[in-house]
Amino acid sequence: MPAIADGPIIEARGLKRTFKIRKGTVEAVKGIDLTVQPGEIVGFLGPNGAGKTTTLRMLCTLLAPTDGTATVVGCDLRDDPVGVRRRIGYVAQSGTTTGEAVAGQEIVSQAQLYGIDRKTATERGKALLKSLDLDGIWDRKCGSLSGGQRRRLDIVMGLVHEPKLVFLDEPTTGLDPQARANLWHHIRDLRDRLGTTIFLTTHYMDEADSLSDRILIVDGGKVVAQGTPQELKQRVSGDAITLTLRGRKDTAQASEIIGGFEGADTPNVDGNVVRAHLPDGSTALPQLLRALDKAGVDAIGLEVARPTLDDVFLTLTGRSLRD
Amino acid sequence: MTFFKDTWIVFSRAMRLSLQNPLWVIIGISQPILYLALFGPLLQAIAGAPGFPPGDAWQIFVPGLLVQLGVFGGFFVGFGIIAEWRAGVIERMLVSPASRTALIAGRVLRDVIVLIVQAIILVVCAMFFGLSVPFIAIVLGLIIIAMLGASASFFSYAMALAVKSEDAFAPIVNSIALPILLLSGILLPMSLAPVWLQTLSDINPFKHVVTAIRAVFRNEIVTGEVGLGVGIAIALVLIAAFVGTRSFANQTK
Structure with missing residues (x-):
């Protein structure tokens, strides 16, 4: 394991991404610098199209940066993408499961892709489900779960290999207010109990405000401000x-x-x-x-x-x- | 080795989902069986006509149906991966350290197993109708079909991931699969065709695979026809596997 205890868990410098479209190129991310310390909950806040998801996908090795460098959990994004993949969890906006699949089986097969044996995967999966108030869904089809349950199952899928750092892309989009509040509680609990560093994107002010230790405000592909919610509010107006x-x-x-x-x-x-x-x-x-x-x-x-x-x-x- | 382990994990998951819903396997096999029952008897009458290749009607017809099963079944698997992509399954696997090749190879392996089961059912049904082939010929025929099916699956996944939309994928698949099948001489041998059509079909690699299986079914195994067909099948698998793997790796570019 690389030494990560004393350094930042994410360090990105000048991260850029351009997309080719029919009429030339679009600069989705125009050079993002960010540093995240272990154990933080960092909210990446911005309107739709600000470059949040693009940045997140680059940090998760799902998208190659056009320019810039980043170290994620001690591994270089370009030189050692597999090392990054081993050490992070990622929960996409679109979900992680097919409706026909059985929850427990999906959890075990995902864990196996990280080299975890079936027995350990089952134990961990059941413990995680329990901690997210999902006990009893092990044998159920993913499609039979409620929106909030399925979202929490996505998070279990992203945590089954016990990553030090987990990325949540718009974790509560589409959930009702009660399910959102419940999910916030679970996300905080995750950090408090396991010390997992959490990097989440959101376009909800209240979510960033109540959940994050620190907020990075992104707009037009750049970080325009950062600080604790308190600092940001004081500093500006x-x-x-x-x-x-x-x-x-x-x-x-x-x-x-x-x-x-x-x-x-x-x-x-x-x-x-x-x-x-x-x-x-x-x-x-x-x-x-x-x-x-x-x-x-x-x-x-x-x-x-x-x-x-x-x-x-x-x-x-x-x-x-x-x- | 992690590639084989990952392939096995992806295969087991895909296979389990297929077994959970065997309806698709049944629908997939019903079409060739309908051909067998409703079209096969017509061939009986004309199999002796001039221009027909040697062998009885079933030895000519069943290899064609097997290729149809493999090519059509294989080309359509892309629909499944579009659904998986939409559900976020592909992305969650891509973010794991699993081998990129394994992510597609595991799925193709499932498709091949399903295809072989369907092919065995088809051959057994054909035997009731009167197909008579040596056991070794069936085994060799199934191996060739498996390779054909694997390459169709690899291509299908690559195309599906490139377009990521059922609406775009359906016409693409149909416009590729139909000429391939018609130019393979599946229903009627290409030896009946006028010269220009024969020339056209000679360019189609799948035609040579059909010809090879027909030769195998006549128990003419060690022949140039079979060598060519098997060689083409191997080449198709290698090219398709390369293209398919690249399409998976390209998802993170």
Whole structure:
């Protein structure tokens, strides 16, 4: 085994991929640098067509990069693709099983392709099914499972050889809200219990937000920002402060007070409402109230809104993620 | 060796799925049996006509049906792999360290086993109708058919993975398989054809395989015809295996 304990589990530099189409070429991925540490859950967030899946497929050896280098679990992507394959798990967006196949048999045959014997494969498969609340489906046909169950079975298929790193491509697309929440719980549990590093793509803000330790925002084939969900939200827009006054006479004074806070932008007055952004709104709130009180400003409402990842995305790309 | 192990794993899985649903095997065999029952008797009457190759009607007709079974059965396996590709099965196997050649060879091996079972059923049925051939000729005939079927399967998987759509694959297969079969002299021997048609059929490698099996069924085993047919069958398997393996490896390019 290569030494991976101390270094990053994924290190990609300048990863590029162009596709030839009838009218020339399309640059799907325009040079992606990324580093993932062991044990992290990293969310690869971006709109459809941002290059998420293309990047993921390159890191999984399913697509050869046009340019750039990457080391995945200690193996070079170009020189040792088989080494990478041995050490990673990959759960594709499209699923992994045929409806007519029996779940347990699919698990065992997949494990055998990794050189695992039938007995070990059966034990591991059953244990994994149990940990993903799928006990009892061993003898069932994959087609008879619910959408959520089948998705979890896909994850079992990707984990049966106990990879250190698992790639999940849009893991909850097409699932109902309850099944999504359930799957999130299982994904987190996987990392907490087994220490598996998880790299997932998603175009859902809430998914990236609640699941990832760290988010990479991709747009137009490039990583446009990265950080913890908290960092990203703070860095980009700050918290929105909305102060409502009883009348209009104090707005100028209120603006001056808010604008005086460190890192505040220029307040915007609209009737009796003053709006501004502060880097850390909740910490500033008590001071702000005191200062307003001292100056005799008659405030009747004060609101702090934390920015969402949607705001972050909008600020970074000028577009909403839902477009 | 990991190639053989991987091939076996892929074969076992594919075989298990086929056995789970033997309906396709039955549908596959029903067509040649219908030919045997509803078309074979017609040949009896004209087998003695001038231009017909030596041998009785069944010795001429059954080799043609075997080749039809092998070529048609083989060409159509691509539909299965399009379905598997869509379900994500191919991709999940490609992301494993398994040998790329094994991923296709295991499936082709399943197709060949299914074909041999169908061919045995067909030959046994033909014997009831009056086919009379030595045992060794049947064995050799089945080996040739197995090679033919394997090459058709390899080609079929390669084409299917190249287009990845049933709508595109169906017309491609039909437009290739039909001329191949017609130009092989399956239903009627090409010796009945006008010269231009004979010339055309001489270019078709499958025709020589049919000719070889007919010779084998007449118990003329050590002949130039058989040597040519077997040589072509071996060459077809090698070319098809190369093309098929490349198509699998190309999935990760």
